[in-house]
Amino acid sequence: MPLPLSRRRITIRVPLRQIPRIPARALVAALLAVAFVAQAAAALRPHIPLLLAATTASLAAEGVLYRWQRGMLSVFAKSHADITVRHVLRDLLLVVALLRLGEQDRETAYAPLVAALLVFYALHCAIQAVSVLVRRTRTLPVVTRNIDASTLRLSPAPPVLLRRPGDRLPAFGLPATAGLLATAATDDPRCAALGLALSLGLALLGLYDLLVRLLPSRRPAGEREVLAWLDAWLAEYRPTVGLYFSGTKDSVYQANMWLEPIAALDGRPLIVLRERFMVPKIAATDIPVLCLPKVSTLMRLEQSTLQVLIHPSNSGKTSQVLRIPTIRHTFVNHGESDKLSSCNPYAKAYDEVWVAGAAARERYALAEVGVEDKDVVEVGRPQLEAVRPYAGPPTGAYTTVLYAPTWEGWDGNPGNTSVIEAGANLVRALLADPGVRVLYKPHPLTGSVDARAGEADLRIRELIRAANRERTGPRPPAGDELANRTKELDRLTTTAMRASADQVERMLLQSAPEPGRAEAVARATAAWEEAYWASLPEWEHQVVTDARPALYDCFNRADLLISDVSSVISDFLASEKPYAVANTSGLAEDVFRKAFPTVRAGTVLTPDAAGVPELLDAVRHPEKDELVQARAELKRHLLGPDEPTSQVRFNEAVQTLCSAAREHQVRMAERLAVEIPGQRQDDDAETASRLTGRSSG
Incomplete structure (x- = not known):
């Protein structure tokens, strides 16, 4: 007989994947x-155990917020429930609980404690107001690096507790809260008095520390004094050529790739930035760095000896510096490819456009974006001197393949990146060959526009991790070589400073570099690269996402490159090694090759990666490689001749443009010398005529 429905045992199994996960921030x-709510209920009843538990739980939740869920702080602030409101509410509920416990005359006994608590919050507000004043005095109109600016009375930053109310109030107010809570548990007012005394003492010390920093002898130089110092430094240093850059944190690589070529130029180089956050993002260099956030400060460059500004990218703030008539401007881009973005119409705003070779010149002519051929100068790619030339087929047990796809771009073109449609297939085909070692180096912006690219990137990384788990082989002996090389390189390229250091403190610590530091950094970098690769098993696949090793170092380790239509191909051609391009554009191969000239000396791979085995065979057996001559010809077409070197051509272009700037300045000075006296004579004649007319009238 079947059991009644009410007595049946029904088991429902729900897969864990179907159980919705509550976000940690929502739980907190x-x-x-x-x-x-529990603290309020306990204060009104009153109920001491519940009050203790609820207050402790709220303090613990605050700790979790500041330690692991800092993103929620802005949500609370937008809801008008920031740390100050929460802390005041917590202490207020404790005071209510104290007043409702015991006799009716407790208000008189606890009045001094309530007054002390109010004084503490008044001090907290005073500290916040003074900290704002201190921050304003420490926000200079100029931010420097590699420049001795000690005459500006630079000093270490105040402690972080005094600058951030979210950190200060929990730290300074915790003794008071703990004292009130202890008094509620023991009914001993001395506990609250002790806690409040500690909080008041901390607040007074913090306020004193900030007030001292506002004294004329302790605060940094004012705006007028800083600008006078800037003019004096420019007159003393006498810069001739500069790198101008403005952008986001993710785009700083566009400037970093030009640091070494700029440093090797004849003359006095300078880096001009516009965003304050960009100053520490610039890679290690001995070139003086000036950050000029305001347009009015930027215009002071007009009175300097600066003659040429080199622009590796376009930005909204580029037009501001183009207004300076005494400086010649050239656009060098941060890489060259066959994409339309390499021929931006904005390029016609510059005096000249410097490209690597004849291919880019032809590209501008075909694009018809307003750049005249006479303004295009071929300078090569001076960064590529670090790329070693082809030395023959793989000699070891493994063929190293570098898969370096570009990102998805802004226009949604499916041919921009191969990661989404072909990335996993390409990596699977490579991993299927036991003699292949994969180096996967995705573009740093992958997934920033299209989430599918980010998801595909994660799948590729998981494929590589899974392949490494199935592979075995000898590992290099453990040692301290890489750690020592890393420590030495970090010592040379970074400045030891507190995490809470502000811009003024960084300016103080990152003063003029020691002589010979650039050469020491170059030696340390080369030693680190050798130690890094030596520390890895030769059979192990690698995912390279850090700044080290650099892309060009990966070029030197690779026997083959697989990439997309991007500047990576043009740069890799400097080695004349075999390369392949993934065609995810939907175009037929012949149309694809015609549309993108950089592809014509490489193997075109379809999204299913069917041609990978034949490609690997040609890499291992050069006699089967039919594109050797084509790569050499394309290299000259894209990057220019080997002699003179690209750095020499780059330097000659800079000197030529500097000469043009000086000639323009001379002509303008002569014109002003002629026009201004004439204007004065006309003005004097007009004034005399008016005076004569008045006297005769």
């Missing part, structure tokens, strides 16, 4: 809300 917010 819910815990905080429940803790405050």
